[in-house]
Amino acid sequence: MSKFKQRLKKVGKGFFVFLSGLLLLLIVGTFWPQLIIFGQLGTIMTSFWNLHFLILAVIFGAASGWLWHTHATWLNKSLVAINVLTVLGSGYLLGSQINTANKYDTKIDWGQYLSGKVDMGTPDEKTSVTYSQQGSTNLKMQVTMPKNKTKSYKPIFMIHGGGYMAGSRNQQPSWVKYYQSKGYVVFDVDYHLASKSQHPWKQAPTDIALAIKYVQKNAAKYHVDMDKMVIAGSSAGGGVALQTAYGIADHTIAVKGLPTPKAVVAIYPGSDPYALWYGNSSLMGMQGNICDRYYIGGSPDQYPKRYAAVSPSRHITKQTPATLIVAGENDHVIPYQGQKEFADQLQRKNVAHRLVTLPHSDHFFDIAGGSVGSQIARQQATRFLNKYNK
Incomplete structure (x- = not known):
């Protein structure tokens, strides 16, 4: 064998x-x-690629077994042990995902899962409209109409995530397509983002309210029934969705005369700013309390009134809309304990709600549109909205 082949x-x-x-x-x-x-x-990648890991581990295990059979060295034996452990671990995690899907009566489309497509999109200017002009800033939303033709549709306002500091409309196109397939007109809304000098804790939900007001005035154009309105969002967008919906319901939102949403769909939402500040969460070096620092301006001690205004649990009333929360138990960004405590508060105040918990899953579990977590979340949203937004 030549030296090149050996190398x-x-x-x-x-x-x-x-x-x-x-x-x-x-x-x-x-x-x-x-x-x-x-x-x-690990928690992020196995949330949506665990079956891929299992398949790779089986292939690697077979390859390492062949190497051990041909050359019984300590390294080849170690490789067999490593890959066997990976197969066992990923197999257990896949079993857990399947058990969770069964628990929530979810039918998994494995073809969709294996496609593994990352769910990221960019704004489509052709289907976007300006809903508010504030000085030199034009705030836009992307409008996606259902393919089926009827006299009246239900409107849903989608709010993107991004730690309150980044992101844009059409950030999660698979969620847009999902709601579109269920007969909703999807209004995917941009809003003021946070920076070191701009803290839009009050402005962001007001922006969403202005978008709702715009659609309300143009209801005939879009053929929407505003009495069947839903607000949805993920991560920071989930926090803004809750803040807006609950603010409309208890009349603390700045824009008046808006219909109360029938339901809120919140995917790993920023439901508890206190938990985000004190939870010591961190993802790849980014501290979770940075989101609060930018969005609200500082700590709860510095701005107690702002935190009370932003915290959805402080705005729960008899008029609070039905709320669906889907969260990963191993969320490194938004502590899961905060989601559970928020759901407990809704329970104590007799607000219709459901907390769907995904074991071993992290933030962004739906970044692959076909992941088990994504499929659970969408099928749960279907049942929830069919029940509370008839």
Whole structure:
């Protein structure tokens, strides 16, 4: 064998060892989310690619078994052990995902799951309208009409995430397509984003309210029944969705004369700014309380009135709309405990709600539109909206 082939073989073997070890570390990180780097990467990636990892681990296990059979070295034996552990770990996690789907009566489309497409989009200017002009700022929303033709549609206002500091309309096109398929006119709304000098804790929900007002005035154009309005959002957008819907319901929102939403769909939402500040959450070096610092301006001690205004739990009344919350138990950005406490408060005040918990899942579990978490969330949203927005 030539020296080049020997080197190539060593490089290939080294790469195989690296990938085998990496897969195992990601699986280990999913079981121990506190693990530095791999605890975060593992819980995110296995949230939507766990079956892919299992398939790779089986292939790697077969390859390492063949290597052990041909050369019974300590390294080849170690590779077999590594890949067997990865198969067992990823198999357990997949079983957990399937059990969770069964618990929530979800039918998994495995073809959709294996497609593994990342759900990221950009604004479509052709279908966007300006709903508010504030000085030199034009705030827009993207309008997606259902394909079926009827006399009246239900409107849903989607609010994108991004830590209150980033993001734009049409950020999650698979969610837009989902709501469109259910007969909703989707109004995907941009709003003022936070910066070091701009803290839109009051402006952001007001922007969404202005978008609702715009549609209310143009209800005949879009053929929408505003009495069947829904507000939905993910992450920071989920927080703004709750803040807006609850603010409309208890009449603390700045824009008056708006219909109270029938329901809120909040996916891993910023439901508790206090938990975000005190929860010591961190994802890839970004501290969760940075979101509060930018959006609200500082700590709860500095701005108690702002935190009370932003916190949905402080605005729960008899008129509070039905609320669906879907969250990962291993969320590194927004502490899951805050979601549970928020759901408990809704329970104590007899507000119709449901908390859907995804074990071993992190923030962004729906970044792949076909993930098990995505499919659970959408099918739960279907049942919830069919019940509370008839």
